[in-house]
Amino acid sequence: MKKELFCILGLLCLxxxxxxxxxxxxxxxxxxxxxxxxxxxxxKTRPVRKDACLKCHGSYExxxxxxxxxxxxxxxxxxxxxxxxxxxxxxxxxxxxxxxxHQFDLKTP
Ligand code: HEC
Ligand code: HEC
Ligand code: HEC
Ligand code: HEC
Numbered sequence: 344m345k346k347e348l349f350c351i352l353g354l355l356c357l358x359x360x361x362x363x364x365x366x367x368x369x370x371x372x373x374x375x376x377x378x379x380x381x382x383x384x385x386x387k388t389r390p391v392r393k394d395a396c397l398k399c400h401g402s403y404e405x406x407x408x409x410x411x412x413x414x415x416x417x418x419x420x421x422x423x424x425x426x427x428x429x430x431x432x433x434x435x436x437x438x439x440x441x442x443x444x445h446q447f448d449l450k451t452p
Pocket of ligand 2: 398427431
C-alpha cells in the first residue's frame with residue numbers, strides 16, 4: 344500500500360518533469376525570438392512550413408551535416424525533405440515521424 348503510493352507519487356513527479364520541459368517555441372522565445380519568427384505575418388492560423396525554419400536554419404543539407412553522426416540521420420533519408428514540424432512540434436512534445444513505420448531510437452528536440 345505504502346509502496347504503491349510512492350509509485351503513484353513518483354509517476355506524478357516524472358510526468359510533471361516531462362511536462363515542464365520547455366517546448367520548441369518556448370526554447371526559441373528564450374533566445375529572444377518572437378511569435379512572428381515562425382508565424383509569418385504573426386498569423387497563427389496558418390501551418391508553419393519548412394521555409395519559415397530554413398530562413399534561419401539554412402537548408403536541409405545544413406541540417407543533415409549537423410546530424411551526420413546520428414543513425415539514421417533524421418535530416419537525410421528516403422522519406423524526403425518534409426516540413427520540419429512533422430517532427431519538431433511548436434507547442435507540444437516533438438515526435439519521430441519515421442516511427443509510423445520504423446522503431447528508431449531517436450529523440451526529437
Ligand atoms: C519555433 C517556432 C514557433 C514559435 C517561435 C512560435 N510558434 Fe506557434 N506554432 C508553431 C508550430 C510548428 C505550430 C503548429 C502546431 C504545433 O506544432 O504545436 C504552431 C501553432 C500555433 C498555434 C495554433 C494552435 C496550436 O497550438 O496548434 C497558435 C495559436 C500559436 N502557435 C501561437 C503562438 C504564439 C502566441 C507564439 C509566440 C508567443 C508562437 N506561437 C511562437 C511554431 C512556433
Ligand atoms: C528567427 C530565427 C529562427 C527561426 C525562424 C527558427 N529557428 Fe530554430 N533556432 C534558432 C537559433 C538561433 C537556435 C539556437 C542555435 C542553433 O541551435 O542553431 C535554434 C535552435 C533550434 C533547435 C535546436 C535547439 C533547441 O533549443 O531546440 C531546433 C530543433 C530548432 N531550432 C528547430 C526549428 C524549427 C523546426 C523551426 C521552424 C518551425 C525553427 N527552428 C525556426 C533560430 C531560429
Ligand atoms: C524525421 C524527423 C525530423 C524532421 C523532419 C526534422 N528533424 Fe530536426 N531533428 C530530428 C531529430 C531526431 C533530431 C535529434 C538528432 C540527435 O539525436 O542529435 C533533430 C535535431 C535538430 C536540430 C539540432 C541539431 C543539433 O545540432 O543538435 C536542429 C537545429 C533541427 N533538428 C532542425 C530541423 C529543421 C530546421 C528541420 C526542417 C528543415 C528539421 N529539423 C526536420 C528530427 C527531425
Ligand atoms: C511510410 C512508411 C515509412 C516511413 C514514414 C519511413 N520509412 Fe524508412 N523504410 C520504409 C520501408 C518500407 C523500407 C524498406 C524496408 C526495410 O528495409 O525496412 C524503409 C527502409 C529504411 C531504411 C533502410 C533499412 C533499415 O531499416 O535500416 C532506413 C535507414 C530508413 N528507412 C530510414 C527512415 C527514416 C530516417 C525515416 C524518417 C525520416 C523513415 N525511414 C520513414 C518505410 C518508411
